[in-house]
Amino acid sequence: SFDKGTVLVRGARPPTGLWDERVGAYRALALAYADLATWGKTLPGGFEDRALDPLPAPRLEHAERLRPYQKEAVQSWVDGGRRGVIVLPTAAGKTHVALEAMREVGGATLVVVPTIDLIDQWVAKLSEVFGVDVGRLGGGESDIKPVTVSTYDSALIRAENLGNRFQFLVVDEVHHLPSPQYRHIAEMYCAPARLGLTATYERADLLHLELEALMGGKLFERGYEELTDYLADFTLVKVKVELSPEEQEEYDDTHGTFIRYLRSKRMVLRGPWDFEAFIRRSWNPEGREALMAWRRSRELAFNPRAKLEAVRTLLSRHRDARTLIFAEQTDQVYDLGRQLLVPCLTYKTPDEERKELLKRFKEGKNTVLATSRVLDEGVDVPEASVAIVLSGSGSPRQFRQRLGRILRPREGKQAVLYEVLSQDTSEMGTAARRKRGMGGASRPPDEPAEPVPKARAGRLQTRRAATPG
Known part of the structure; x- marks a missing residue:
């Protein structure tokens, strides 16, 4: 059964999950639902699935024409077990990939997006293409329907209640998902079918490596240089x-202060994590002076x-x-x-x-x-x-x-x-x-x-x- 973003298993020991004395059952993240359902089918006596309880959904059909690379992307996702991430440039039509995937799944779908503007765009497109009423979750609205578009924040807040109501989870701008906060969206929803969309898969903090477990790995990628026939x-x-001359003199002075500090501490800034280490060391007068010098030199270069x-x-x-x-x-x-x-x-x-x-x-x-x-x-x-x-x-x-x-x-x-x-x-x-x-x-x-x-x-x-x- 489903319980506040987790799945409870009784009657047999599952391959994943921990025993919870409070409820007398093994408890696993809802993310594990698909694997647990597959495992349950191997049990001699079968199993009763009371975890996934999707909203009744109409059959989703559309008349959109997909470009060849969009068809390839969808097929790679189907071949990957209906789980994974598609990487396409901005303006290359990632939404059309999701539309075809929704038709393929044909069940209750939650689309998760980072902004209210994107809710507006997705709701307009889904309503037009599928001819159905589309729910909205976020920005003060809570209208849940078999096809619903939500902000990341609202999807997270409502995960305990909605985590078992959708068969398909579509996450737009999925590079945001592996953050310490938003990863719980993937963990607390049962949805066995999952599709991540992004133009930029990699993160500087390497958390994109977590997407393999949360959504499925990267299945398909095309860059601008490969899609020139379809973009402006x-x-x-x-x-x-x-x-x-005055700006250059001040820039050289402040940037020099910053560089001298790094060299004195034998620090090399290779990425955000190194810069965070520099910030943590700026509590003393010398470090504070270097931080202020960096900020001023950056301001001079930018403006x-x-x-x-x-x-x-x-x-x-x-x-x-x-x-x-x-x-x-x-x-x-x-x-x-x-x-x-x-x-x-x-x-x-x-x-x-x-x-x-x-x-x-x-x-x-x-x-x-x-x-x-x-x-x-x-x-x-x-x-x-x-x-x-x-x-x-x-x-x-x-x-x-x-x-x-x-x-x-x-x-x-x-x-x-x-x-x-x-x-x-x-x-x-x-x-x-x-x-x-x-x-x-x-x-x-x-x-x-x-x-x-x-x-x-x-x-x-x-x-x-x-x-x-």
């Missing part, structure tokens, strides 16, 4: 700016005066295009808004204002939108064709997601992503790290792109990356 043509362009002029130039060049400007720091986003008189969308933006900003952008009433990490994933803006990355982390996931915001195909669409980078700073190395695994799309060219006019506070240089295909 795109170009990557580096725009290099120089810090002013020199020349970058603002670079953005002005690029916006002038693409005056009629729908453009997204990405910045790592919220303050930088609002500074752009004030200086360029463009709307801003950050985590501070109220929900109603956020919806209105996206609506106006999609309708073309606003052609420029400055944003921070909140648009890195989970928002569909097919009208966007230009992205300007003013600052960002070294995460390949973030870069791919930002690129994916402009790759939704549209007739005649030519997408371009600009990286505005501060020369002679650590930002150049950060930019190189985030394009790892991009194949031909990230290789620097042999010839410079068309020149960009000089900025007031520094000099701009552009180099155009190869366009896939």
Whole structure:
């Protein structure tokens, strides 16, 4: 039977689970349900399954046409026992893979997504394609139906009650799932059929290795360079700016302080875990000084005066295009808004204002939108064709997601992503790290792109990356 995210087994000793004196039964995570059901069928006297109690679901049929690689993805999932992760780039149609998998399972389905925006998108698509009422769980709504879309948080909160009501668990942006908190979603739901979707499988903390046990391993993967016939043509362009003499002097001083501290402690920053170790050691005056120096040098590299002029130039060049400007720091986003008189969308933006900003952008009433990490994933803006990355982390996931915001195909669409980078700073190395695994799309060219006019506070240089295909 099912009990608050676990499965109780009585009458025989199961291959997994611990004896619970309180209830006189063996107790295992609901995640083990599929294996326990298979084991139960081998018992001489059979077994009675009272754990899975799915909501009655209508037969799900659709008339969507799948692309060849989407059909391959679904088949690999079926061959993998209806468990596993599909990795496809943003804008490559991961939702269509889920639609066909839902038709294949034909049972009660819970789709788990990270944001309210994604709930809206999934509910609209599922309702349109299957012609059924779709439930919503999250954002103050609790409407449970045989096909329901939930946020990660709500799926976790309701797992004790809903963990045995769905046969199929679809997890969008599944790279979030292995976190210490969200992994309990996978552990507390019985759903024997499981499908994870993501554009970026690997995590810097290596927790993606846990997905094998939680959802099934990676079964199918395609990159941008393999799907050029199905995505908008795109170009990557580096725009290099120089810090002013004053900015460069301060950057060299603060960055030097930071580097000297690392060398004195024989620390090498190879990933987030090493940086966390550096943070933990910054409690003393010397460490605190190094931390403050790192923050200031990063601020100088991310936000020199020349970058603002670079953005002005690029916006002038693409005056009629729908453009997204990405910045790592919220303050930088609002500074752009004030200086360029463009709307801003950050985590501070109220929900109603956020919806209105996206609506106006999609309708073309606003052609420029400055944003921070909140648009890195989970928002569909097919009208966007230009992205300007003013600052960002070294995460390949973030870069791919930002690129994916402009790759939704549209007739005649030519997408371009600009990286505005501060020369002679650590930002150049950060930019190189985030394009790892991009194949031909990230290789620097042999010839410079068309020149960009000089900025007031520094000099701009552009180099155009190869366009896939």
